[in-house]
Amino acid sequence: MTDLQVRPSETEPIGPEEDGDTATRxxxxxxxxxxxxxISTDRFISEEFFERERKEVFAKSWVNVGSNHDFPSAAAFFVRDIKVLGVSLLVVRTDDGKVQAYHNVCSHRGNKLIWEQNGPCPKVFACRFHGWGYQATDGALASIPDEEQFYFSDKSTLDLVPVRTDTWNGFIFVNLDDDGTVDLHEHLGPLGEKLADFPxxxxxxxxxxxxxxxxxxxxxxxxxxxxxxxxxxxxxxxxxxxxxxxxxxxxxxxxxxxxxxxxxxxxxxxxxxxxxxxxxxxxxxxxxxxxxxxxxxxxxxxxxxxxxxxxxxxxxxxxxxxxxxxxxxxxxxxxxxxxxxxxxxxxxxxxxxxxxxxxxxxxxxxxxxxxxxxxxxxxxxxxxxxxxxxxxxxxxxxxxxxxxxxxxxxx
Amino acid sequence: MSTTTPAPPTTVALPAGFEWLGRYAKWALDGERARIEARLTTPIEESRLFYASVLAEVPAIMAHLLGCPVDDVSEADENLLRIMLSYVEVSNAVEIYEQAEVPDGADLRLFVSVLEGTR
Structure with missing residues (x-):
């Protein structure tokens, strides 16, 4: 913020008038x-400020990534790439209506798992590289072609990586901060309450x-x-x-x-x-x-x-x-x-x-x-x-x- | 995504009583991309004449379309709808801008719905 003497010191604030049209201040x-x-214009052109926004805001906030309108059917998925965070998310809605986002990354060697924009939900999301398959219900690793060729100590560590996900009135939000403690309801606060019953x-x-x-x-x-x-x-x-x-x-x-x-x-x-x-x-x-x-x-x-x-x-x-x-x-x-x-x-x-x-x-x-x-x-x-x-x-x-x-x- | 659009139709089936709109077959276009392209590349005077012809018959055309549910649309009704959507597309150009492009605006071609073809 730049400190400039812009406030005319003799002018008293005028309260709102009856119709609000001519009220000043x-x-x-x-x-x-x-x-x-x-306000400073630096915030619109500074690389440092952009980095701070990336790390301190987008990586630590609930961010809207879509809505129920993005699902082509009741059980379905869509993919949302968030460039500022360098992530691709697979957002899945299962038959019970629950929505969960996962990192759209295969646990084998890091391939982008799903390349389509959206679609009806398969039983298993299969990676196009080697066919590794993940259950749509919970992201668990379900199948590995030629599995005996691998050395696993604990296969459960190879499930799809979930991302904090929540919904409000059909709008889907994710939060990439796994250590964050604020839930979506709290984040939306009075806005969420104001529009809670909006049709x-x-x-x-x-x-x-x-x-x-x-x-x-x-x-x-x-x-x-x-x-x-x-x-x-x-x-x-x-x-x-x-x-x-x-x-x-x-x-x-x-x-x-x-x-x-x-x-x-x-x-x-x-x-x-x-x-x-x-x-x-x-x-x-x-x-x-x-x-x-x-x-x-x-x-x-x-x-x-x-x-x-x-x-x-x-x-x-x-x-x-x-x-x-x-x-x-x-x-x-x-x-x-x-x-x-x-x-x-x-x-x-x-x-x-x-x-x-x-x-x-x-x-x-x-x-x-x-x-x-x-x-x-x-x-x-x-x-x-x-x-x-x-x-x-x-x-x-x-x-x-x-x-x-x-x-x-x-x- | 390809920015070329197919050549516009020269004749189209239309519902009974609306055959006269056949002279505007070139406006029975499929999708936003094609309609925006037509708006931007048609001389404004030609768009104005098209707009004026349709405007004069809007009550009759819309009365017909009110009776057409969105599912299971006949080819003739689809063509009538497409002509109306083109009339809507050029309306701003004719009524407010008096030119095809948005003056000092961005390229209208950026505003083609990514949902096109899915709705």
Whole structure:
């Protein structure tokens, strides 16, 4: 953190006003521990900082690696490679519904065990190199071709190596820290409680994009983690600021609510009644108004949760979008985007879901170019600080939580 | 993954009453990759005419599609759906951007669902 005299010393904090639209210092007042200072840009370009994130955050935290939508059948598996940790994980769901991740590594000579992305669960996972087979139920080494040729003192040490695994509402998390003592429930804390009863089962994953980008993972996350940019950035953004996101009399968006939830946080936005959709938007929706009725128990049409360390879980009208922002190098990231909608039951609903997706996808495409441009600017080191305003409070909270986690704070 | 797409169809079966959409057979494309490619490579004026023709008949087309369950779709209904999905794909380009590409945006080709072909 850079220590600069940025706080005007004569200005008294003003509390939230009735409608919250014109209140200044609303979030600085509500969360004084977050401060109002600029943050250092070093954290986006430093190899040392990236190494610390690898060792102190990703190797020691619960990380979301998928959801029940990744299983093609009731008993099934998928493979998740986590580049920042240098691991490949075989995530298995057995007939009883239990989910367990293992290192996707054969105990014989270290071959990557399963090369497919996903599939129905076999009885035995067989290595393609020499055919060693592992029971799907528990990862135990079940069969070795030409077994008498080997010298074993204790074959039970050759079972697949399990990884701490747990699930919450269909989302699958792993923790690579075998010595860690915080369970998933504790890690999710108030966020887990807030969304404990959310009807996630109403939504299916309809689209997934894995977008490579030359930017630090936190640049991508920060860029998405505010709605300040919505009236300014680009055409679809500006279009949505015409009411899909509420704007005040000056045309600026406003965070409606913001809550710190342990390691996580959430902000929401209202919408305005005067939003005028495009001709096709209006015409398409008019053919099937029932599909547009909100089916999710949301108080506002937009809610954006950051799930520490690298996940976003957000709702926008009848959809849920999640981001898993995967660091690969200090300036290389894969932005994994998942779009969930109520499952279309007929072809007209298929069209309406496609419309929601196309518009949102174009919105993200507008955002994505900015991520790489941001990284160029940060790398230039023209500036060594990054200033954040009231409407960017969730960005501030994220960096605060990140620093805390590196200091050993776990909730 | 290959980035070449097959040549678009020149004639397609369509449900009764929608044969007139046959002039837009080239838009009955299979999958996001092909539709994005068509959006990006078709002159915006041509996309606009296609969009306008479909928009005018959206109530009739959608009324028909409402009656088509997602499973066990006939070839004719599938083609009608594909044409509608292309109309959706070009809608932003026509209505908001007034050009094919996302201005100052990333390459739209990066945004092809990895689930394509599995849903």
């Amino acid at each position: 609303r979030w600085a007042t509500a969360y004084p521990e977050l401060g109002t200072e600029p 996630f089962e109403k939504l299916t994953m309809e689209y997934r994009y894995d977008v490579p980008e030359k930017a630090n993972w936190k640049v991508a996350l920060d860029a998405q983690n505010e709605i300040y940019h919505v009236p300014m950035l680009a055409p679809v953004h500006r279009f949505l600021s015409g009411g899909a996101f509420h704007t005040n009399d000056d045309g600026y968006t406003r965070v409606h609510t913001f809550d710190r939830l342990g390691l996580h946080s959430v902000y929401t936005s209202e919408s305005d009644d005067d939003f005028q959709d495009t001709d096709s938007g209006v015409a398409n929706a008019a053919t099937h108004p029932a599909f547009g009725v909100l089916q999710l128990p949301l108080e506002t049409p937009f809610a954006f949760h950051v799930v520490f360390p690298n996940m976003v879980l957000a709702f926008f009208n009848n959809s849920m979008f999640t981001y898993n922002i995967w660091p690969e190098a200090v300036d290389q990231t894969t932005w994994e985007i998942r779009l969930h909608y109520p499952k279309p039951t007929n072809l007209a609903e298929r069209v309406l879901v496609e419309q929601a997706k196309s518009r949102f996808r174009d919105l993200l495409c507008e955002d994505q170019a900015g991520h790489e441009a941001l990284q160029v600017g940060l790398t230039s080191q023209a500036r060594d600080i990054f200033v954040l305003g009231e409407q960017e409070v969730q960005i501030r909270a994220f960096h605060h939580n990140l620093d805390n986690y590196m200091d050993g704070v776990r909730r």
